[in-house]
Amino acid sequence: SDALETHPPGSVSQKEHIVSDEITREQLKDEIIAALRHSRGVSLAEANNEDMYVAVSTVVRNLLADKWIETREDTLKGNTKAVGYLSAEYLLGTQLPNAILNSGVPQKVEAAVKELGFDLNAVEDVEVEPGLGNGGLGRLAACFIDSLATKAVPAIGYGIRYTYGIFRQEFDKDGNQVERPDYWLYKGSPWEQANYRREQRVGMGGVVVTTKDGKREWKPAWQFRAIPYDYMVPGYESGRVGTLRLWSAKAVDEFDLLTFNRSQYEDAVKGQTWAESITKVLYPEDSTYVGKQLRLEQQYFFSAASLADAISLFYPGEEHPDMTTFPDKITFQLNDTHPVIAIAELMRLLIDKYGYDWDTAFSITQRTFNYTCHTLLPEALEVWDAKLMGELLPRHLEIIEQISDWAAHDQAKHGASPEAIERMRIYSNGRVRMAYLATMAGSHVNGVAELHSQLLKDITLKDFADLYPSKFTNVTNGVTPRRFMRLANPRLSELVTKTLGSEEWLNDLEQLKGLEKYADDPQFLKKFAEVKHQNKVDFADWLKRTQGVEIDPNSMFDTMIKRLHEYKRQSMKLLQVIALYNQLKSGQRDINTFQARTVIFGAKAAPGYAMAKLTIRLINNVARVVNNDPALQGKLRVVFIENYNVTSAQRIIPATDLDEQISLAGKEASGTSNMKFAINGAVTVGTLDGANVEIRERVGAENFFLFGMKVEDVEKLDGNYNPRSYYESDPDLKGAIDAIASGMFSYGDPNTYKEFTENLINKDPFMALADFREYMDIQDKIEAAYQDKQAWTRMGVLNTANSGFFTSDRSIQDYLDRVWMTGSLPQHK
Numbered sequence: 001s002d003a004l005e006t007h008p009p010g011s012v013s014q015k016e017h018i019v020s021d022e023i024t025r026e027q028l029k030d031e032i033i034a035a036l037r038h039s040r041g042v043s044l045a046e047a048n049n050e051d052m053y054v055a056v057s058t059v060v061r062n063l064l065a066d067k068w069i070e071t072r073e074d075t076l077k078g079n080t081k082a083v084g085y086l087s088a089e090y091l092l093g094t095q096l097p098n099a100i101l102n103s104g105v106p107q108k109v110e111a112a113v114k115e116l117g118f119d120l121n122a123v124e125d126v127e128v129e130p131g132l133g134n135g136g137l138g139r140l141a142a143c144f145i146d147s148l149a150t151k152a153v154p155a156i157g158y159g160i161r162y163t164y165g166i167f168r169q170e171f172d173k174d175g176n177q178v179e180r181p182d183y184w185l186y187k188g189s190p191w192e193q194a195n196y197r198r199e200q201r202v203g204m205g206g207v208v209v210t211t212k213d214g215k216r217e218w219k220p221a222w223q224f225r226a227i228p229y230d231y232m233v234p235g236y237e238s239g240r241v242g243t244l245r246l247w248s249a250k251a252v253d254e255f256d257l258l259t260f261n262r263s264q265y266e267d268a269v270k271g272q273t274w275a276e277s278i279t280k281v282l283y284p285e286d287s288t289y290v291g292k293q294l295r296l297e298q299q300y301f302f303s304a305a306s307l308a309d310a311i312s313l314f315y316p317g318e319e320h321p322d323m324t325t326f327p328d329k330i331t332f333q334l335n336d337t338h339p340v341i342a343i344a345e346l347m348r349l350l351i352d353k354y355g356y357d358w359d360t361a362f363s364i365t366q367r368t369f370n371y372t373c374h375t376l377l378p379e380a381l382e383v384w385d386a387k388l389m390g391e392l393l394p395r396h397l398e399i400i401e402q403i404s405d406w407a408a409h410d411q412a413k414h415g416a417s418p419e420a421i422e423r424m425r426i427y428s429n430g431r432v433r434m435a436y437l438a439t440m441a442g443s444h445v446n447g448v449a450e451l452h453s454q455l456l457k458d459i460t461l462k463d464f465a466d467l468y469p470s471k472f473t474n475v476t477n478g479v480t481p482r483r484f485m486r487l488a489n490p491r492l493s494e495l496v497t498k499t500l501g502s503e504e505w506l507n508d509l510e511q512l513k514g515l516e517k518y519a520d521d522p523q524f525l526k527k528f529a530e531v532k533h534q535n536k537v538d539f540a541d542w543l544k545r546t547q548g549v550e551i552d553p554n555s556m557f558d559t560m561i562k563r564l565h566e567y568k569r570q571s572m573k574l575l576q577v578i579a580l581y582n583q584l585k586s587g588q589r590d591i592n593t594f595q596a597r598t599v600i601f602g603a604k605a606a607p608g609y610a611m612a613k614l615t616i617r618l619i620n621n622v623a624r625v626v627n628n629d630p631a632l633q634g635k636l637r638v639v640f641i642e643n644y645n646v647t648s649a650q651r652i653i654p655a656t657d658l659d660e661q662i663s664l665a666g667k668e669a670s671g672t673s674n675m676k677f678a679i680n681g682a683v684t685v686g687t688l689d690g691a692n693v694e695i696r697e698r699v700g701a702e703n704f705f706l707f708g709m710k711v712e713d714v715e716k717l718d719g720n721y722n723p724r725s726y727y728e729s730d731p732d733l734k735g736a737i738d739a740i741a742s743g744m745f746s747y748g749d750p751n752t753y754k755e756f757t758e759n760l761i762n763k764d765p766f767m768a769l770a771d772f773r774e775y776m777d778i779q780d781k782i783e784a785a786y787q788d789k790q791a792w793t794r795m796g797v798l799n800t801a802n803s804g805f806f807t808s809d810r811s812i813q814d815y816l817d818r819v820w821m822t823g824s825l826p827q828h829k
């Protein structure tokens, strides 16, 4: 009945169905040629890679269309409670390779493209990835919708279709990060489909009035159109295709028509632009809260549109739906606090629109929502200025005030002290605390790794956990092995499949355990090492091609890829590199016996985060100095991948020997690249932080290089930490910091990095100096271990074999069992 019956842009097939499993290679070729002609207006002879990219994408979409429609129909039957995943970010990565893999006929597609005279890799390279997220949180959402589809869970991912995704990073001649707009849609996207029949209206501003019958009614000052753009989310071998629905803002036409006369024409056009500005750009801050009005507008815009969509999907055409059944039809997962305003919106709809009393409305709301927290940093918690919220969403603020009072009451009933109740206030002193709102007005709260969930209970949300212990649970993050193993590392995937005898491990990742028995098989180790080497050669070629940098595939690839943040401690890694450099230069370390290393960084910094940007500049300049010093004979190299994103992660991870996960204990909620590296057979050097703890437990302490303070040590040191004492007592550390301060990496200018060095010596908020010595020492152990190539490879094998737990399929199963209390649709193969 609803949506999506229109053909995708450029659709060519007038046939009823293309049944993917039955299609032949010849038919595929015909379809592709037809798509070239009809959607691109070119013949096969004229077509370039871009034409081919669009044509193949169109044909693959067509292959998936029936399953998409069928999955939607089965979801809406309502026999199995659906999942609504609410996330302001989805860091999807490229779509074509994943869609081909999940089309059911990947070999036929590959063969067809080849026989048409094209190189599929080159065709795939045309795609610009939608960078609709900052980092871990957005990528997690993308892994989760992949796993939901693969596990045949009826689900809709809801989010925002930003016109500009995360900025494209360039380095200027001084090594500074320059942010360029990411207009990823400049050539359109064959993967999205505007779905006008499911358009919604979202209001903002205005006033609340009391009606004659004593009800409160919100009169918004203005309205926006919310246009959904739908993306297929093909499951791996599940016969299911889920939906990602991203909202785009547009002006309401009527208003334009009203103002459309000669004098007001300009104003009307302005209104249009202004409306569209809501979904214009992704905020590039990944870990500090910015209380910008536009951000709250984005949050409310997509939350309100998504709720309205869900209600109209499950109660089509009903003016007075029985909303007491809503939580049995769909459960909403709040990905961090960004969509938490949805709680107040559902309350508003239930009370003001559908006429429920407060208690009934609150009970429905509580049963509908669950909340995932992704941080421990206090500065990341969203606390909205009540005045701002009241101007934008006056009725919602009223409702939140009421929830806040209800919460205080309920806490008292549960025996909380007046002081505790004060600390737990959702709304006080002109501030609205979104994490507290989510905790009180939803059923479950979860952290994203065991340690993180424990710290949430012990510190961040302690008062709540003491009162409502059963609300709190853990769901350790996971990553999709389809993208991060099968697509990113085809060589290792093939070796695993041959060794295990089937491809079942790809949706039952614990089967990797079967590799353990080959950990001492020299033949297998040789093949495993060969895979890694080939991946390194490929990566070196790619780096040469794209950045003009040459690296040696025989050196150890030592990688740190993640957002740039002081708590993650890229600075500590850099100090180690400089200390190494000093030792090699002074002869304290023998260049002849030194294990050649390529240190690979990839990181974007929030544009307003000065220290992070200064660190980027320094890394680039250390690279310049080190890489051009002939005394090192090329044995130590530093490379900074420009514009690190999902696409480059897929190239770097399979080529890495050593993975750096060196955050200060208690700061990284989970980390997810650590999981991707382990699955791909890299060895981790890391602190006991986030999911590192669980990775180490599973892969074995002897296959993980642990160093640094534990959470308890950090707590003890807090308050009387004196970084200068470490600086003064450790010659390597002093030498590294002094080298920076001397101007060695700034053409002799001692001022360029003054803030960097002074900050470390005097403040060092994330205690890099305290962990430096242990970090240097563990790096020596790593260097020694790497000399025994077979032993090193064995460690890699045991990492791969024991990382099956870290599939996002398992995370989703945990959510199903512990949070959502729902299951799967029958799989339709």
Ligand code: T68
Pocket (backbone or CB within 6 Å): 134, 135, 136, 137, 138, 140, 285, 286, 287, 288, 374, 375, 380, 448, 477, 668, 669, 670, 671, 672, 690
């Ligand atoms: C990350 N958080 C955690 N936040 O840092 C990481 N924040 O430990 C964890 O593995 C990952 O989430 C998945 O759980 C983020 O990535 C953001 O990107 C973000 C964006 C906007 C506002 C706040």
